Amino acid sequence: MMKKALTLISLLWGAGFIIAGIVMGILGYRHISYSIYFLLPFVTFGLVGVIPASLLLLMTYAKTWRGRLAWVVLYVIAITAIVESVAIWKKYYEIPRNGGPYLVFSGDPKTTMTICWAAEKAVPGKIDYVKDGESGWLHAECASAHYPKVLLEGLQPGTHYRYRVPALGNKEHSFQTAPSAPEDFSFAVYGDNRHAGFISFHQSVLRAIKREEPNYNGFRLILNSGDIVERSGTGHGWQWHSFLRDITPLASSRPYEVSLGNHEAGGSPKYYEEFFDYGVPDHWRVLDYAGVRFIALSTQDDLEPGSPQYAWLVKTLDTPPADTRFTVVTLHKPLLTYDPRERYHDPALRSLLEPLFPEKKVDIVFAGHVHAYEHHHLPAFEHVITGGGGVMLWNKPVPGPETVKTETCWHFCAVEVKGNTMSVRAIRTDCSLLDAFTITSKKI
Ligand SMILES: [Fe+2]
Numbered sequence: 001m002m003k004k005a006l007t008l009i010s011l012l013w014g015a016g017f018i019i020a021g022i023v024m025g026i027l028g029y030r031h032i033s034y035s036i037y038f039l040l041p042f043v044t045f046g047l048v049g050v051i052p053a054s055l056l057l058l059m060t061y062a063k064t065w066r067g068r069l070a071w072v073v074l075y076v077i078a079i080t081a082i083v084e085s086v087a088i089w090k091k092y093y094e095i096p097r098n099g100g101p102y103l104v105f106s107g108d109p110k111t112t113m114t115i116c117w118a119a120e121k122a123v124p125g126k127i128d129y130v131k132d133g134e135s136g137w138l139h140a141e142c143a144s145a146h147y148p149k150v151l152l153e154g155l156q157p158g159t160h161y162r163y164r165v166p167a168l169g170n171k172e173h174s175f176q177t178a179p180s181a182p183e184d185f186s187f188a189v190y191g192d193n194r195h196a197g198f199i200s201f202h203q204s205v206l207r208a209i210k211r212e213e214p215n216y217n218g219f220r221l222i223l224n225s226g227d228i229v230e231r232s233g234t235g236h237g238w239q240w241h242s243f244l245r246d247i248t249p250l251a252s253s254r255p256y257e258v259s260l261g262n263h264e265a266g267g268s269p270k271y272y273e274e275f276f277d278y279g280v281p282d283h284w285r286v287l288d289y290a291g292v293r294f295i296a297l298s299t300q301d302d303l304e305p306g307s308p309q310y311a312w313l314v315k316t317l318d319t320p321p322a323d324t325r326f327t328v329v330t331l332h333k334p335l336l337t338y339d340p341r342e343r344y345h346d347p348a349l350r351s352l353l354e355p356l357f358p359e360k361k362v363d364i365v366f367a368g369h370v371h372a373y374e375h376h377h378l379p380a381f382e383h384v385i386t387g388g389g390g391v392m393l394w395n396k397p398v399p400g401p402e403t404v405k406t407e408t409c410w411h412f413c414a415v416e417v418k419g420n421t422m423s424v425r426a427i428r429t430d431c432s433l434l435d436a437f438t439i440t441s442k443k444i
Contacts (some may be wrong), residue, residue: 001061010056017049018042032393032408036199039231050077063363092239093121096146100244101165101173102251105281106149107288109155109178113255113278116149117165118244125150126167132160132174134302137270149277158183173252176220182291182323184419185230186216190331190412191368193246193265193389195239202246202390209412211249211431216414219252221289222247223296225368225386226261226332240275250408257287257296261332261368265300284309286316291325292417295362299369303352310352319358325441326363326422334367334385337374345371357404359382361442363422366413371395373426375410375435376402380437386413405435 021042027290028037055075059068061421091147098118107114112256115127119362125148128137148167152367158179160215164170179185188209193202212218229239231380258264259399264272269283278285295316335350358380365383374385383402387395388410397406409428416423420441426434 006056006060010053010060012054014049014053017045017053021045032395032396036392049051051241054168056404064163071200071370085252087247090173090235093241094234094394096237098168100248102244102247103169103175103253103255104149104198104276104278105287105427106151106277107151108285109156109181109255109428111153111177113155113175113177113252114149114163114279115163115165115167116132116277118277119146119148119167120240121363122146123167124148125165127152127163127165129161129163130206131156132162138442144417147274153236175253177322178220180327181276184415185220186218186416187221187223187288188219188412188414189223189225189330189366189384190386190389191259191261191299191366192227192371192387192391193224193243194227194391195230195242196392198375199322199392200242202243204410205388205390205410206250208427208429208431209414212414212427216253216416219414220255221294221323222250222256223294223330223366224258224389226328227263227368227387227391228258228261229271229321231266232264233411235268240271242366247249250328257294258331259296259332259368260298260300260328262300265298266375269300282309282311282312288324291323291409292418293320293324293327295327295329296330298330299331299346304351314356314360317356319361320443321378324443325420326417326443327361329357329365331365331367333369333376335383336376337370337372337380337385337395337397338403338406339372339395339397341395344395345383363439363442364424370397372397372406373434374406375401375404375426375437377404378402382424382437384413384426386411388412407434407436 024041025038050426058071062068086323098120102116104114122144124144125142127140127150130137140150140152142148155177157177160176162172164172164176216240228243283301287294301309335353337344362381367385368387370385370387371391371393374397376383393408396408411426411434414425421438424439425436426433
């Protein structure tokens with residue numbers, strides 16, 4: 001009798017949690033149409049149901065107390081081993097592991113390039129490099145660091161170079177310096193590639209960028225609008241390693257420029273600062289590349305009038321080089337979003353920047369933070385949220401008065417600058433077209 005009752009309890013317990021998982025899964029799937037939102041609650045609730053239920057069942061059918069005890073010990077050992085393995089794996093990555101290289105601009109893009117990588121042992125960084133087509137290798141060094149950054153100076157504009165990082169095994173890579181005058185080129189933009197728990201679809205987005213690249217004669221730059229890791233403090237070193245492993249195939253041959261997001265800034269931005277050196281002490285900067293002025297702002301730092309960042313922004317917008325065709329602003333938090341949830345809205349940011357940007361002839365803004373694609377047409381500039389870089393897609397914006405297109409999907413933006421036009425194509429990870437529009441320069 002007792003055995004039958006316990007069997008019934010264990011079966012009801014297991015089935016109850018599995019049903020709860022199915023119900024939660026259906027609710028998640030209805031909110032965002034991705035099967036992952038069904039599987040996550042199904043698996044989580046399923047485990048909570050199946051593990052204790054199966055143990056109870058085994059104990060019921062074990063013939064002796066010794067047998068029952070053996071099952072309990074086995075379960076405790078198995079669960080402890082799984083939890084401990086994860087802790088050991090995370091601890092392994094607390095010391096940066098060899099990875100990279102990746103490129104950034106920290107000086108004049110026409111005559112410099114900064115080569116970075118991650119090193120298990122903090123030893124002086126060394127780079128061999130040579131102009132493409134020549135054979136006399138040159139050498140450059142930097143001080144000891146876990147994230148060495150070697151600044152190559154005195155390069156020729158618009159020129160291809162080959163380089164190798166002896167500490168990473170002498171594999172040859174290449175890059176191209178910025179041209180000395182405006183020319184046609186393409187770049188890619190996306191954001192919010194971070195993990196949520198242990199899940200990220202960043203690699204699918206990067207594969208799509210790689211597949212699309214030949215259609216654009218190569219992307220000269222990769223811009224990321226922030227949230228590259230879930231958290232950046234102790235216990236999250238593995239996320240930096242994973243991020244570096246993901247971006248290396250692209251970032252080893254062109255600069256990778258990140259606007260600080262709230263996740264890598266959470267707690268302390270020191271990990272972000274250690275990983276990237278854009279040649280300035282602040283989290284905001286400007287890059288003039290082939291007639292396009294790229295301004296990266298930090299929505300994690302004060303942007304109010306009177307703040308150092310605001311003063312810098314106004315001055316930078318007022319003093320573009322004479323040959324500037326377009327001004328592109330990247331920042332993490334958007335000026336506007338039609339995601340229904342209040343916490344994604346920042347009316348103060350919109351009221352601050354929406355009047356300023358037309359006055360200073362900003363052409364387009366790329367933001368993130370909202371895990372979806374939104375394209376808004378504002379009176380004098382385009383506003384794009386490209387927050388589908390690989391993170392879980394839990395935002396579902398609705399169309400608003402300024403919305404041209406919105407969709408919740410993983411994607412990136414391919415931007416082609418040709419003469420006085422800039423064409424933007426938002427592309428899903430299956431390489432289908434999500435949105436396309438062209439803007440014309442207001443400056444020539
Ligand atoms: Fe964010």
